[in-house]
Amino acid sequence: MVFQGASFSPQDAYHVHFESNALLTVDHTGLIDRLIRPSDADYTSVRQAAQAADILQILPAHTYLLPGFIDLHVHAPQWPQAGLALDRPLNDWLNTHTFPLEARYADSQFAHRVYQHLIPELLANGTTTALYFGTIHHDANLELARACADYGQRGYIGQVVMDNPDQTPATYRTPSATDAINGTEKFVMAVQALAKQRHAAVTPVITPRFVPSCTPAALAGLGQLAQRYDLPIQSHCSESTWEDQYAQEHFHRRDAEVLDHFGLLTSRSVMAHGTQLSTSDLDLFHQRQTAVAHCPISNAYFGNAVFPVNQALHRDVKVGLGSDLSGGFTPSLYRNLQQAVMASQMRQDGVDAAQVADKRGVKDSRISATTAFYLATKGGATSLHLQAGQLIPSYTADFQIVHDRYATLMPNDAGSIFERLMYHTTPADIKAVYVRGQRVHHLKGDHN
Ligand SMILES: Nc1nc2[nH]cnc2c(=O)[nH]1
Numbered sequence: 371m372v373f374q375g376a377s378f379s380p381q382d383a384y385h386v387h388f389e390s391n392a393l394l395t396v397d398h399t400g401l402i403d404r405l406i407r408p409s410d411a412d413y414t415s416v417r418q419a420a421q422a423a424d425i426l427q428i429l430p431a432h433t434y435l436l437p438g439f440i441d442l443h444v445h446a447p448q449w450p451q452a453g454l455a456l457d458r459p460l461n462d463w464l465n466t467h468t469f470p471l472e473a474r475y476a477d478s479q480f481a482h483r484v485y486q487h488l489i490p491e492l493l494a495n496g497t498t499t500a501l502y503f504g505t506i507h508h509d510a511n512l513e514l515a516r517a518c519a520d521y522g523q524r525g526y527i528g529q530v531v532m533d534n535p536d537q538t539p540a541t542y543r544t545p546s547a548t549d550a551i552n553g554t555e556k557f558v559m560a561v562q563a564l565a566k567q568r569h570a571a572v573t574p575v576i577t578p579r580f581v582p583s584c585t586p587a588a589l590a591g592l593g594q595l596a597q598r599y600d601l602p603i604q605s606h607c608s609e610s611t612w613e614d615q616y617a618q619e620h621f622h623r624r625d626a627e628v629l630d631h632f633g634l635l636t637s638r639s640v641m642a643h644g645t646q647l648s649t650s651d652l653d654l655f656h657q658r659q660t661a662v663a664h665c666p667i668s669n670a671y672f673g674n675a676v677f678p679v680n681q682a683l684h685r686d687v688k689v690g691l692g693s694d695l696s697g698g699f700t701p702s703l704y705r706n707l708q709q710a711v712m713a714s715q716m717r718q719d720g721v722d723a724a725q726v727a728d729k730r731g732v733k734d735s736r737i738s739a740t741t742a743f744y745l746a747t748k749g750g751a752t753s754l755h756l757q758a759g760q761l762i763p764s765y766t767a768d769f770q771i772v773h774d775r776y777a778t779l780m781p782n783d784a785g786s787i788f789e790r791l792m793y794h795t796t797p798a799d800i801k802a803v804y805v806r807g808q809r810v811h812h813l814k815g816d817h818n
Contacts, residue, residue, distance in 0.1 A: 373427050375433065376389060376434050377434060378791070380747050380759065380760060383744045392407050393416055400807035401764055401806075401807075405763060432773060434773075435769055437759050437770075438496060438497065438747075439496045440753075440754065441492065442640055443663035443692025443694045444501065444695050445502075446488055447510070449484055449701075451696050452700070452701070463697075476510070485513050485514045485516075486520070488701075492523065494811055496703065496772070499756065500525055501528075501575065501754065502514060503530055504530060508529065512561070515570075515572045518572050522808055524768070524805060526574075526604075532578075533545070547585050547588040550588040558599060575601065579605065581613070597636075602638040603640070606641065607644055607647070608625045608644050608645065609644075611674075639661065640690070640753050641660060641663065643664075643677065647677075652687050661687075661752070667694070667699065667705065669713070671697060671698075672697050678717065678732065679710065679737050688749065690751075690752070693706055704796070708792070710737060710745060711739055711742050714735050715735070718732065739788070739792040739793070743788075747759035748760055768805050770803050774787055
């Protein structure tokens, strides 16, 4: 396949690259082969050959090729309650709404129905890769992995461990630490077998829910499993002051230090939220090469604070973007990147919790749409060690083709188009989505 048209691709956290009419060639393995500019000697011949072979796709006017988005934090089973009960504090929301909903995934037919609905919805929003929390149930989690395989999304999938009887209801609890470790190992094997069988981009992830819901034995065992199988790890870290207090009261350490103590902060770990991370925590994340999944919409509800994106990036901490369905109400990373920019500006002007006393803001907190775009693409890819998130040779051909709905009314320099796409794109503007060079979504009724 050869794509011809305009594109935007992140260079780093502060620069985006624009091409006005390049050819992007994709090889038979689904990797980007070449990016050929009109000034290159073989531009015309490659274009003609692609046209003759009927593999040239010319982007229509006012549409743009972007890397697919990478959502670093999705609670797949919470999809049926997206947008509900967000006026409750985290602990109350978990116990009253979320755990009872997640308990229903003991029924794998229910899981099938939800996951077959969620995955196409995420693809329609431009999300080509997602890092998922499942539930405690093996069969339901396999339904999630199968749904990723069915629809062609790249999925990282974790069987949730929550075995602490003090913090979990009897109706929704991993029975014991031994069960947590054996069950996780069994799930790892099953997902790896599915990946082989279906040639699917699905990867198992070690998933202690968060420190309060796990016993020390489970945390230790999961750290060892991750090391033995060289697996990615995900959890929540310092999402709220309540979570931080829990770590101090029970372990006499900071939340990040507890996770580190059990071998859960590695270069393959992605920790959600981090709104309360201290500078020493950020330095620990940097040392361990652990990533943060920034979930700005959810943080407005449950973190009650703003994660300091610039401060983390300046300390060389890996950061990507997460929707945190359903702590965040929307499957769209566009809406999350908008919120990332908005929240960063609130922090600049002094509503950050740590600064309220003297009403001073935090200098250099403001981020731009360029940085937010980086988080949703290259930042997420770096966090997962994926060659994705940029339109450059040897990277995976995970794309979205988006339409600029206001092109005829507003300025049309590259910078303006880029910002407009970031702020105004909805699923109705996402014409097509590709993973590994295969089309996995196209807008119904759209003939382009
Ligand atoms: N936002 C959020 N935080 C959590 N902490 C532990 N579980 C959860 C969850 O499901 N959502």
